[in-house]
Amino acid sequence: MKMNPPTNPLIGDMPKIGIRPTIDGRLGGVRESLEAQTMTMARNVAAFLSDNLRHYNGLPV
Numbered sequence: 304m305k306m307n308p309p310t311n312p313l314i315g316d317m318p319k320i321g322i323r324p325t326i327d328g329r330l331g332g333v334r335e336s337l338e339a340q341t342m343t344m345a346r347n348v349a350a351f352l353s354d355n356l357r358h359y360n361g362l363p364v
Contacts, residue, residue: 309361317358322349 328334358362
């Protein structure tokens with residue numbers, strides 16, 4: 304059986320997922336100490352979602 308390649312039937316761009324890393328900065332110095340760790344976690348989540356999720360029509364997120 305022949306499979307059709309994924310196409311975008313919508314007008315315009317496909318929806319995107321936005322990752323917004325947040326750090327509670329109320330305590331002095333906590334934000335600075337957690338910034339690198341939080342950004343690494345946000346990049347890892349973005350990579351995981353990009354690798355594992357697809358739109359309804361098969362195109363990557």
